[in-house]
Every structure is written in structure tokens, then in C-alpha cells.
Amino acid sequence: MDMEQETGTPRGQPFGAWxxxxxxxxxxxxxIAEAAAGxxxxxxxxxxxxxxxxxxxxxASGDDWEALEDAELDWLSL
Structure with a gap:
């Protein structure tokens, strides 16, 4: 995984922005991205x-938590 040393984020992009x-x-x-953007x-x-x-x-409901977990896994796989 290509991790930025300073930020600890994949490719330097904050999770929120991603x-x-x-x-x-x-x-x-x-x-969940639509909800966050709005x-x-x-x-x-x-x-x-x-x-x-x-x-x-x-x-948040259970589905929202599951969506956030899925999003985190996608973001970490960058």
C-alpha cells in the first residue's frame, strides 16, 4: 500500500474528501457519500x-455504519 508518511492516508487524500x-x-x-456531501x-x-x-x-442506522466500513476498506485499498 502506498501510504504517505506524514498523513498516514492512502496516497495522501483524507478519508472525508475521498x-x-x-x-x-x-x-x-x-x-453515504451523498449524505456526507450534503x-x-x-x-x-x-x-x-x-x-x-x-x-x-x-x-446513524446499521446500514450507514456498514456503508462507512465498506467505504473505509475501499479507501484503504487505493
Whole structure:
């Protein structure tokens, strides 16, 4: 995996920015990306933990948590 030493993120892109870039994608990842893109409070420059806190604040359902987990796996596979 090509990890940036300074940021610890795949290819240097924050998780939040990557997730927002997934709008238009089908399935649960696309749905959570749409929700994130439409929420001014979503941590676009944040990491996975920041996205989890955002979901907690929204009182997310189990499907949302599963979507976030799938998104994290996709992001890490970059």
C-alpha cells in the first residue's frame, strides 16, 4: 500500500474528501457519500474516526455504519 508518511492516508487524500468524491456511486457507499456531501458539518478533511463521530451525531442506522466500513476498506485499498 502506498501510504504517505506524514498523513498516514492512502496516497495522501483524507478519508472525508475521498468519501465526498464518491457521490454518484451506486449502493450504500454512494448513499453515504451523498449524505456526507450534503452536510456542511461532514469532516471533509477528516479521517475515518472523524467520519465515525459524524455518523454518531446523526444517530446513524446499521446500514450507514456498514456503508462507512465498506467505504473505509475501499479507501484503504487505493
Amino acid at each position: 468519501l465526498v468524491s464518491q457521490t454518484g456511486r451506486s449502493g450504500f457507499i454512494g448513499q 452536510d456542511r458539518n461532514f469532516p471533509r478533511t477528516g479521517d475515518v474516526e472523524a467520519a465515525k463521530k459524524w455518523l454518531q451525531g446523526r444517530r
